[in-house]
Amino acid sequence: MWKYEKKLEYPVNIRNKDVKMAKFLVTQYGGANGELAAALRYLNQRYTMPDEKGKALLTDIGTEELAHVEIISTMVYQLLKDATVEEMIEAGLGGHFAEHGKGLYPTDANGVPFTVKYFSTTGDPIADLQENMAAEQKARAVYENLMNMTNDPDVLAPLSFLRQREIIHFTRFKELHDEYKERGL
């Protein structure tokens, strides 16, 4: 089971609205390389990991990714909070407003809704861990793209934190992957 803690893993206090940035940033919520896909992929893959290290690592990284979903959701919420309907239309979020109002909805930056295809599970630990290593690298690259699209330190600080987590997760998946390869799993 899971227990909720009423705090973010890393603080988010965005003082200035930025509707365009919200439109781009939402991809780390509901895009192919986003935090929701990562969380659910790892938590879904963990059942068929072949040893205790694998079951632990997939559970624990999947759990941390849930905290990252909350950070990204908070950022999108705060960037949009004070936006007018006109500003949302102007920033390309008219369709979002028509369908969801100011509510959060997991899509990529082009408005394509989240899909379970992003889970990408084979049941083969080597294939799944290589998938996850690639996913962490792709998420890191997207964070860098996003960091190049804003000058707001309130946005950059959490993006920088989250980007660094991709590096750690990649390293841990690689350690597990290399050990499984060596052991012929």
Added chain:
Amino acid sequence: MYNYSNCYDQTKGPDQNTLRFIDQPQTLINSQEGFIRGNMFNELYDPYLPTEPYRLTPQTEREAMLNKVREYTFALIDLNLYLDTHPNDVEKIKVFNQYSTQLRQVTNEFESRFGPLSLSSEYLNSYPWAWISTPWPWEVM
């Protein structure tokens, strides 16, 4: 407790099973710096522009204290992931438990002043129900 030695293929000998990670040093930075970096490990830290991590600037005492709770929570998260793949590192297990003690202390201090952070809190024994009287994480502080 799991006995991780049982997870290994005993036919491969001790070298391949236990010495794998020794050639890769992963030394710890202090929790305060590790938290703002998003990375507790010196050798793994790989910043993007700008190279200096963003300093936190809490505007209230509540936020400053919450950052201490976050700092030790983060140290435990990062050490937990490390220990999942390095379960025999006695020194890091000691550090994990030191941070765990510190987290309990700062969490208790925070909750005694600002209310419960979780439903395991000792500070839920008040009227009206305290859980709904404190801010939600997505609200700007």
